[in-house]
Amino acid sequence: MRHLLALDAGTGSGRAVLFDEEGRQLAAASREWTHREEPGHPGSMTFERDRNWAMLTSAIQEVLAQVPEADVAAISTTSMREGIALYDEHGEELWACANVDARAVEQVRELRARDPELERWAYLRSGQTFALGAAPRLLWLERHEPELYARATRMAMLSDWIAIRLGAEIALDPTNGGTTGLFHLETRRWDPDLFHRLGIKPDFMETPVYEVGTVIGEVSPTASEQTGLRAGTPIVMGGGDAQLGTVGLGVARAGEGAILGGSFWQQEVNLDGPLTDETGRMRLNFAADRAQWQAEAIVFFPGIAARWFRDAFAPDLKARAESEGRDAYELLEELAATVPPGSHGLTPILSDAMDYSHWRHAAPSFLNFPLDPERAHRGTFFRALQENAAIVTRANLERVAELTGAPLGAAVFAGGAAKGRLWPQIVADVLQIPLKIPAVKEATSLGAAIAAGVGVGLYPSLQGAAEALVRWEREVEPNPANKDVYDEAYARWQAAYPVQLELADRGVTQHMWRAPGE
Numbered sequence: 001m002r003h004l005l006a007l008d009a010g011t012g013s014g015r016a017v018l019f020d021e022e023g024r025q026l027a028a029a030s031r032e033w034t035h036r037e038e039p040g041h042p043g044s045m046t047f048e049r050d051r052n053w054a055m056l057t058s059a060i061q062e063v064l065a066q067v068p069e070a071d072v073a074a075i076s077t078t079s080m081r082e083g084i085a086l087y088d089e090h091g092e093e094l095w096a097c098a099n100v101d102a103r104a105v106e107q108v109r110e111l112r113a114r115d116p117e118l119e120r121w122a123y124l125r126s127g128q129t130f131a132l133g134a135a136p137r138l139l140w141l142e143r144h145e146p147e148l149y150a151r152a153t154r155m156a157m158l159s160d161w162i163a164i165r166l167g168a169e170i171a172l173d174p175t176n177g178g179t180t181g182l183f184h185l186e187t188r189r190w191d192p193d194l195f196h197r198l199g200i201k202p203d204f205m206e207t208p209v210y211e212v213g214t215v216i217g218e219v220s221p222t223a224s225e226q227t228g229l230r231a232g233t234p235i236v237m238g239g240g241d242a243q244l245g246t247v248g249l250g251v252a253r254a255g256e257g258a259i260l261g262g263s264f265w266q267q268e269v270n271l272d273g274p275l276t277d278e279t280g281r282m283r284l285n286f287a288a289d290r291a292q293w294q295a296e297a298i299v300f301f302p303g304i305a306a307r308w309f310r311d312a313f314a315p316d317l318k319a320r321a322e323s324e325g326r327d328a329y330e331l332l333e334e335l336a337a338t339v340p341p342g343s344h345g346l347t348p349i350l351s352d353a354m355d356y357s358h359w360r361h362a363a364p365s366f367l368n369f370p371l372d373p374e375r376a377h378r379g380t381f382f383r384a385l386q387e388n389a390a391i392v393t394r395a396n397l398e399r400v401a402e403l404t405g406a407p408l409g410a411a412v413f414a415g416g417a418a419k420g421r422l423w424p425q426i427v428a429d430v431l432q433i434p435l436k437i438p439a440v441k442e443a444t445s446l447g448a449a450i451a452a453g454v455g456v457g458l459y460p461s462l463q464g465a466a467e468a469l470v471r472w473e474r475e476v477e478p479n480p481a482n483k484d485v486y487d488e489a490y491a492r493w494q495a496a497y498p499v500q501l502e503l504a505d506r507g508v509t510q511h512m513w514r515a516p517g518e
Contacts, residue, residue, distance in 0.1 A: 002073035002458065005063070005229070006448035007056060009079035009158040010241065011099060011263040012304060014052055016059040017445035018067055021458050023469030025440050027066035031055035035098040041144075043102035043516065047083055047158065049093060053165055060227040072229060075166065075219070076238040076452035078444050079159035081179040082132040086141075086152040087170050094152055095145070096161060097137060100513060104136035107143075108517030111136065111198065122194060123357065124276055126181050127284030127293075131359045131515030133181030135198040153203040155180070159238050166227075168217030168235040171208040174286040175239035185274045185293075188286050212239045212288045213454035213462060236455030242266040242296060243288045244447030249412040249438055250470030252463040254292060257397075257408045259427065259435075260443065261417025265299035265389055267396050269404060277403050280357030288447070289462055295403055297354035297396030300361055300513055302389035303416060305350055306332075309385060313378055333422040335379030336386060341429065342485040343384035344375045347492055349500045350388060350512060353395035360518045362500035363509035368492070386423050387486070390430035391493050397431065410434045413476075414443035429482040430490070439471040446470070 001020050008015040015030040033052055035045040064070055085096040097103075108130045112119055123129050130136055134155065141149040156164065157176040164170055174188040182200070184191035190205040210216060217235045224231035238244060242260055246268050251258040254272035259265065271293040274284060283296040310318060310328050321328040346369040352361050366384070369376045401407040413435040417423045428435045440446045450465045459465035504511045511518075 001071070003067070003070045004449040004452045004458075005060070005072050005075045006445035006452070007060070007075065007077045007162050008241065008445055008448065009052070009056070009077075009083075009162055011080045012307070014056045014059060015442070015445065016056065016063045017442050017449070018063045018070060018072075019446060019449040021073070021453060023440065023446060023449070023471065025442060025446070026070075027063045028442060028445075029059040029062035029066075031059050041103050043105065045098040045101040047085070047096040047098045049085075049096055049161070056162065057226045060229065064228045072233055073458065074234045074236050074452035074456040075229070076236040076448040076455065077159040077162040078238045078241050078244045078448040079157060079162070079176065081157070081176055081240040081242070083158040084134050084137065084180065085156050085158060085161040086148075087154040087156065088151045089153045091154075091170060094148055095141070096158065099132060101137065102514070102516045104140040105516040107136035107139040108515075111139075112517060118197065119357075120280065122181060122198065123280060125185060125191065126178070126183055126194060127185045127274070128179060128181035129280070129356050129359070129515070130181070130517060131356065132179065135181060135200055136516055138200050154207045155204045156207065157240075159240070163216060163235050163238070166217070166223045166229075166235050167220030169208070171210050171216055171237070173210055173212050173237050173239045174290075175212060175243040175288055177209060178286045179240065183286070185284060188290065210237045211290050212237055212244070213451045215455045234456050236452045238448045238451050239288055240285070241444045242268050243285065243294065244451065245414065245444040246270065246294070246447070247288050247450055247462050247466050248440065248443035248445065248447030248470070249414050250466045251412055252289065252466045255406060258412045258414065259393060261302065261389070261413065261415035261423070263301065263303040265302050265393060265417070267297045267393060267400060269295045269400050269408065271295055271404070275403060281355050281399055282403050283354075283356050288451070295400050297400055299389055299392045299396065300351035302350070302385070305364070305385055306382075309382055313381070327419070329420060332378070332382045333420045335377070336383035337379075337422050339380045339383045341482045342489050343380050343387055344370060345492070346376065346380055346384040347489070347496055348384050348388040349497060351392050352497060352501060353392060354399055358518065360501070360504070360514035361512040362497060362504045364512050365500060367496055383422075386426050387430065387489060388493070389417070390427040391486070391490050393427065394430050394490060395494070408433060410436070412436045412438065414438050414441060416441070424476045425479070428476045428478040430486045432478045432480070432483055434478065435476040437473045437476060439473040
């Protein structure tokens with residue numbers, strides 16, 4: 001049996017996952033990483049290329065060691081969107097940043113000051129705002145690193161960076177490349193008018209654009225030595241994490257939706273054509289299927305908040321989990337399961353609901369907890385974090401429904417948050433819709449593996465492979481008895497959040513994150 005390797009440069013980790021051609025996950029390895037702020041450049045998040053490549057090659061070696069008989073037919077890649085890598089005309093790497101790099105505050109403000117309608121024009125044309133787009137970052141480089149900017153002639157995304165390191169040509173795809181804000185929403189290709197009006201040199205448009213599932217190279221002898229992969233193994237164009245995640249969830253038809261629970265939580269709803277959101281709240285992306293688009297909303301940092309809580313408040317559980325061969329989050333969920341729905345009224349403040357044109361979040365805080373150790377303990381706070389992710393997801397999906405006119409009657413839930421028993425039930429209860437949990441939790445990696453298989457002819461299409469390969473572990477039905485308590489929690493969060501956001505806007509507290517220029 002042939003095998004397919006998926007490589008993922010995520011926000012919080014790099015991963016290698018091996019599948020067989022029937023979609024079964026055989027091995028996985030991950031390496032946690034962070035993105036440091038460059039001295040003197042507030043808001044920057046540099047992507048440390050050599051360090052992260054060493055981590056990824058280590059993960060690849062570990063996966064191949066777990067399945068020594070692996071016959072890897074093809075490789076594909078995925079990553080956090082928005083993070084970009086720049087190259088010169090000779091293919092030399094010059095610079096890269098992670099997805100929420102926010103160094104270009106002044107450039108965003110200057111673009112907005114140049115023409116108050118420019119960002120709205122660009123949004124309606126591309127589906128993207130300036131918040132995480134490439135244009136402000138490129139203008140920042142032009143000002144602060146003019147020699148580097150002058151040398152740069154090619155632009156790729158971090159999924160492409162992996163492929164290029166393996167031996168592929170410098171290229172990008174619409175699902176990830178579209179998040180640069182420099183693609184036309186209808187054509188799925190670079191838009192010369194956007195480059196011209198935003199003041200970006202046109203050289204970058206020479207970077208080829210290929211659809212997901214296209215062979216773009218093969219593993220080089222150098223990469224073979226670094227990773228243990230066979231030289232000559234085909235490399236297939238992958239794409240953005242959320243879009244490939246929906247493929248890996250079998251969410252392949254228009255009107256279907258998915259919730260991806262990772263460092264960020266993305267809510268993706270498939271569309272049969274590009275829509276225009278006059279409110280500017282939703283993000284419009286290209287789906288992996290070239291005939292589809294996606295409406296997207298994002299909850300910031302649920303996975304990162306869970307990891308922070310684990311490391312800061314439960315190091316003993318982390319150590320115990322390691323000694324018992326368990327997951328520390330499983331132990332935290334056991335504590336959280338002892339707490340009633342609603343977490344005794346405890347209300348976390350983290351991510352706001354999706355407002356893409358005014359993207360910012362209040363300072364992290366916990367509100368309304370009792371000074372009672374019997375009711376306010378580690379389990380209470382962890383459950384409240386879980387409930388908060390579900391509550392913000394509800395707010396986002398309600399906004400998507402306003403755009404599409406069709407609320408979701410069910411959804412697929414996947415990612416790290418779907419591995420446990422409690423978090424999926426909380427999401428089902430807060431949304432009051434049934435959830436399907438896939439057997440393969442690494443949905444994004446499965447989507448990348450499917451892309452690899454399409455590229456070498458193992459599967460006829462992304463949609464056909466998704467519907468044939470995705471297996472379901474279980475379905476989670478909402479508990480109607482919890483509807484009222486979660487409606488109350490939702491209303492309390494809706495009332496509390498604007499007040500906390502105003503404090504951050506006034507400078508009394510510090511925003512958890514805000515887009516450049518906000």
